Amino acid sequence: MEVFVYQPTSDQLRLSDEPVRQLNVDTCVHAIGASAGVTSIPFAILVNRSAGSFRFFGLARLKAAMRRAGLGQEVPLVFCTGSELHDRALELVHRGVQTLGVLGGDGSARTVALALRGLDVPILPLPGGTLNRLCHRVHGHADLGRTLRGLASAKPVWLSGGLANEHVFLVASGFGPWMAFHTMRETIRRHGLWAGLGALKTLRHDLFAGKLRLSANSQACDIVIAAPGRVDEAFGLGAKEIDFPETRLETGQARLSGLGKLLWLAMAVLFRRWRKLSFTETQISERMSVSCGGDEIIGLVDGEKLQFGDHLVLRALPRAALVLSTKRS
Missing domain, CATH: 2.60.200.40 (Tumour Suppressor Smad4)
Structure with a gap:
């Protein structure tokens, strides 16, 4: 598992797309807590690197959307495969993440949402798959930049679902x-x-x-x-x-x-x-x-x-x- 801490700065606007730092999970959380003066992390993004559009566009598209959205705080980007999503989501929440963005397809967001059900931690579905139907349902569109720009005014809601057997x-x-x-x-x-x-x-x-x-x-x-x-x-x-x-x-x-x-x-x-x-x-x-x-x-x-x-x-x-x-x- 890879974890980047991304913080857009004026220098980063002029340089290449290399991440600011590469850390493990514990170091990442402690570093953010120390820099922000709090014991919890407001927002982190869990990235399924095997998802459809992320495999095509890579990290550059996500970082550009974050920069245009004006995310000045340090935002942890946690990279994992689809099979690791459940454990990584619980790990981040147990370390203080209050809202967890999920960049991936419908299955990625569903996996994380069900993993966090009952913990009162909302997920922010971000379009990183092929169809991104859940983003359409939750946000009314599947535009990554537009979703991140609307983060400040976003509201938690309970989403209804269905059961096919269990x-x-x-x-x-x-x-x-x-x-x-x-x-x-x-x-x-x-x-x-x-x-x-x-x-x-x-x-x-x-x-x-x-x-x-x-x-x-x-x-x-x-x-x-x-x-x-x-x-x-x-x-x-x-x-x-x-x-x-x-x-x-x-x-x-x-x-x-x-x-x-x-x-x-x-x-x-x-x-x-x-x-x-x-x-x-x-x-x-x-x-x-x-x-x-x-x-x-x-x-x-x-x-x-x-x-x-x-x-x-x-x-x-x-x-x-x-x-x-x-x-x-």
Whole structure:
């Protein structure tokens, strides 16, 4: 694990992007406490260095956004991998961090938020992933600089979520054979395009079999998406209204039956017209179940691929995570 203490100065504006100091966690916390004259750290940023956009832009984008936001105080930047996020978050909070920024994707912020649940320490989701859907839900946008500039006026709010069996999600969960495309995406990220295309061979043959059924209507469908609030947030396009106190799940389902309808659905999603399609349907409920004709249900929970057996229960979860929102009321 690497920890940088970043403090923008006039000299740093003219020099290269090298960090001011490289320290271990204990030294970092003690140094800040001594310089600020306090025993706690107001704000630190936990960076998942394996997240999508951070791997592309690196540290320069984050430091530039911090500089433009006028963050004159010393802000610890703690770098770790996705598997280390849980432990690093608890470690920082136990050393006095009062608010923890998380630069990464939806899964990164979800991991940290759940790790700190019950500790009354809000997280500030920062866009560092591919879709950054949680940032859209919390802030109304996914602009890193804009989020940091709004830090001074940000307010802590309780974010509602959902449960897919025992797994918590804050943005959305999707179910059905189509979720197996996540395997192809991850293969492309790790091994390149050609290896990812080769992963298509592992996809199941029942993509259009219509085996999924919801308890609400028992209609056959090929894909089910559940989200606290609005399903639109699951597509990474944001939503006009963000209702934090929402304690119900909206579930969208589609019976694709062929490649043509799949392409039509994709276009309708981009133009926000998918709700008007004849082969899509939505329900709002606090609880519903999903079955797959006795087959294994494949799902993505905030981007994390999971298997749920042959039966799945979806439930609303109030006060799922404490977040710091820069969205204006």
